[in-house]
Amino acid sequence: MPGEFDLIARHFTRPARRAVLGVGDDCALLVPAPGMQLAVSCDMLVEGRHFLATVAPERLGHKALAVNLSDLAACGAEPLVYTLALALPRADEAFLAGFAQGLHALADAQGIELVGGDTTAGPLNICITVIGQVPSGQALLRSGARAGDEIWVSGQLGDARLALEVFRGRVALPGAEFEAVRRAMEQPQPRVALGRSLRGIASSAIDLSDGLVGDLGHVLQRSGIGARIDVDALPRSTVLVAQPAALQHECLLAGGDDYELLFTAPAARHADVLQAARHAGVAVTRCGAIEAAAGLRIVDAQGRPVPQRFRGFDHFAA
Ligand code: ADP
Ligand code: MG
Numbered sequence: 001m002p003g004e005f006d007l008i009a010r011h012f013t014r015p016a017r018r019a020v021l022g023v024g025d026d027c028a029l030l031v032p033a034p035g036m037q038l039a040v041s042c043d044m045l046v047e048g049r050h051f052l053a054t055v056a057p058e059r060l061g062h063k064a065l066a067v068n069l070s071d072l073a074a075c076g077a078e079p080l081v082y083t084l085a086l087a088l089p090r091a092d093e094a095f096l097a098g099f100a101q102g103l104h105a106l107a108d109a110q111g112i113e114l115v116g117g118d119t120t121a122g123p124l125n126i127c128i129t130v131i132g133q134v135p136s137g138q139a140l141l142r143s144g145a146r147a148g149d150e151i152w153v154s155g156q157l158g159d160a161r162l163a164l165e166v167f168r169g170r171v172a173l174p175g176a177e178f179e180a181v182r183r184a185m186e187q188p189q190p191r192v193a194l195g196r197s198l199r200g201i202a203s204s205a206i207d208l209s210d211g212l213v214g215d216l217g218h219v220l221q222r223s224g225i226g227a228r229i230d231v232d233a234l235p236r237s238t239v240l241v242a243q244p245a246a247l248q249h250e251c252l253l254a255g256g257d258d259y260e261l262l263f264t265a266p267a268a269r270h271a272d273v274l275q276a277a278r279h280a281g282v283a284v285t286r287c288g289a290i291e292a293a294a295g296l297r298i299v300d301a302q303g304r305p306v307p308q309r310f311r312g313f314d315h316f317a318a
Contacts, residue, residue: 002091004119011100012114018080019115028115030081036133039077043068044127051186052167057095059186060126061102067209068130069110069190070259074207076140076199077132079192081115082107085129087122110192140198140205140263145223149203149264151288152273154191156235157212158248159184161255171247177239184237188259193280198263201272205263211254213310216262216296229253229288232301253298254310264290 002010008023016022021029032038045051045064055063065082072079084103088096107113112130163181165171173181191207198205204223208215212229220227234252241248265273270286277284291297298306 002093007091007096008117008119011096012084012117012119014104014114016113016115018113022113022115023117028081028083030115030131033133035136037136037139039072039075039132039134039139040129041068041071041075042127042129043071044125047124054167055186057098058102058105061099061104062106062187063102064126064128065103065106065130066188066190067259068128069106069192070188070207070209072130072132073190073192073195074140074205074261075132075134076138076195076202076205077134078196079110079112079130079132081113082128082130084114084117085127086117086119087125088119089121089124110190134199138199140195140202142204142206142219142222144202144204145219145225145227145264145290146203146266147225147290147292148267149290150267150270150273150286151216151227151229151262151264151290152284152286153208153212153235153260153262154194154277154282154284155189155258155260156184156237156240157208157258157260158234158240158251158255159237160188160257161211161251162240162243162247164257165247165251171243173239180237181239185257188257190259191261191280191282194261194277194282194284197276197280198261198265198273201269201276202263202265205261208258208260208262209256211256211310212258212262213253213296213298213308219262219264220294220296223290226291226294226296227288228291228297228299230301231298231306233285233287235283235285235287249306249308250310253308
């Protein structure tokens, strides 16, 4: 059996380019660029809670980093480096090789590097901390939404939740359709380029990890305003469109695991939003408006209220 230090050396030691010093000493060393603020975010993935035992190790490596990069994207930050704290039931070489491959592939695509971490035996648990940079004072925050702003989302919503419902046995899908939504669940694409190109345009932003109703609720609370969402305008895949309306609404509004960006921008910046999205190569859809009256109103395309009982995901809710 390989030891802890063999595993680190084999799978998690890569050359440092952005850091002055990477893996191998007591600390990694970074030099902050002048005029920049550091953006730091940490997300933990626990088997059975955040991923199923059926996920391929490559996809798990991708997802563990992707969900963290999604937080930097929501702040408009440029990712620089990350750390990885890993608890493993045993030193499983095949698992680690696949996991590291998925992890490093996404890191390379984003031009970021692993600079440290911790490795221990225990129930499978993955905790990544990402560090990025953003020009001072320009980070996108949850608190900036203002009455009259348009509400936008990137990509398509709800597929990850639909895949989860297939795993739970509540929904059946043909093989190719299942593969498509399963990919959305297991390999989310963090919208880093979009977040950066929205700096100076968006008034607020958040990434959708716990479902639109709950995550938009955080923006409304932090910004001290309300909103209206047109559920018929929410972008969805052809697979989700074929499902009953009630299931579509559940996946779109309360799905979770979307890792798309939800952001607000003044109506006067509509064309700038579209240009930023084109520049980032990501589709964005306007799906509502910020309103002065507190609370979230969900309506259909005709403006009729849509009854909904969804709340954001809460690990400790009864
Ligand atoms: P210490 O005991 O001083 O905390 P460790 O023995 O835990 O150091 O780790 C040795 C080196 O390997 C450190 O530089 C640490 O950051 C790095 N490291 C440990 N586990 C990982 C991991 N899973 N991924 C990347 N680097 C790691
Ligand atoms: Mg240690």
